[in-house]
Amino acid sequence: MISIFTAPKPFTNPHIAIIQRNAIRSWKAVGAEVILVGDDEGVAEAARDLDVIHKPEVVRNAYGTPKIDSIFALGREAASGEMLAYINTDVMLLPDFMDTAMRLAEQEKQFLIIGQRWDLDVRQELDFSDGWVDRLQKDIKTRARRHPRGGSDYFLFPRQVFTYIPPFAIGRAGWDNWMIYEARQRGWKVIDGSADINIIHQDHDYSHLPGGKPHYKLPESFENVKAGGGNRTIFTLDDCNYVLKEQKLERFPGSWKKFWREVEIIPLVRWHSSFFTNIFFALFHPKKAYREWRSQLSSRQA
Structure with missing residues (x-):
């Protein structure tokens, strides 16, 4: 069992609601346990309609933004799996996510898997009946764009790691970089799974953020960086020390x-x-x- 937890945005914006439902349906379709954290408008109803676990008791910061440490604690508490994943609620998965995770869990005890995403414009609820994997793989080949190697949209790890998380604000810059730094300084294998795992990010605007500004321009992003130890702990995909290629774990390419x-x-x-x-x-x-x-x-x- 792999347990995926996430903190959705409110389901009030019709487009945000569509892409979040698509993401959650894809997670269920690949066989993961799904946990929605938070009490924003529409989350409880979505959890009920999609038949997933709901943990509403999230702690918020002074800005009203859910805190990462609370999200991780609630997700861990509700999870049944020995493998955990935090994934942004606009990201769809394919079966390669589960296949890679299960094979790696048989070989390693302490690790973090992250990776690049594909960006795709999605405007309607998708059909996850038979043939959905082929349809999405076709969309990746014909319409998707490879996102640059900055930032991370998923974190896959065994239950026994990341038992401590600083009080970051969700949806703001800095905390995802800290996850990479923390794994490296703990001596865990930090693995770039981009070659084997295809995740699909559904395009959206920033209307859900204060003033419609990108998250890295908000005060909470600067506070996240400070909570994580400052600018030196801003690690990226290029700070991985291993890569996955055709299900084989290799050292990060030298240069x-x-x-x-x-x-x-x-x-x-x-x-x-x-x-x-x-x-x-x-x-x-x-x-x-x-x-x-x-x-x-x-x-x-x-």
Whole structure:
């Protein structure tokens, strides 16, 4: 059993409601247990209609945004599976997600799987009867666009890891990067599953966010980065140390860029030293370090 938990947006926007229902139906179609966390409008009704578990008692921050630590605690509490996954509620899955997860769980005990997504414009509720996998795979080939390697829309891991999560705000920048950093500094295998796992993100606007602004421009995103340990813990897919290819686990492909990045983060993920982390950052990024120093100096003088 793989248990997927998520914190949906309100089901008040017709398009958001459609893509969230599509995502949840796809998770059920691949055989996962599904848990919806939160008490936003329409979530309880969707959980009932789609016959999935509902945990409404989420804790919110001062802005009214659900907190990641609460979402993970409620999801873990309700989950039956030994494998857990947090997935954004606009993302559809195919059977390759389950197949890859189960095979890897037989080989490894502590790991995190993340990966790139496909972006697809979806405007109607989809049919998940016989042949749905072929239909979606055809859409990937003919209409979908490969998203850049920044950010993550799913996190797949064994139950025994990620038992502690800082009080991040959901739907804001920074917390997904911290997940990668945390796994690396704990010594778990961080695996890029992009080659084997095809996830489909359904396009949407930012009308659900305050002022319609992208999440990375909101104050909560800056607070997330601070809660996660600052800018040095902003890790990306390129900070994975393993990849999955045709169900085989391999070391992340070598390059000079990758080599020097691994050298740069040694003080952070191995020595756990903020002092040497900043020294190494200044050596590798002198202009950025200088700008940070000037900015901090100006803030103190103000």
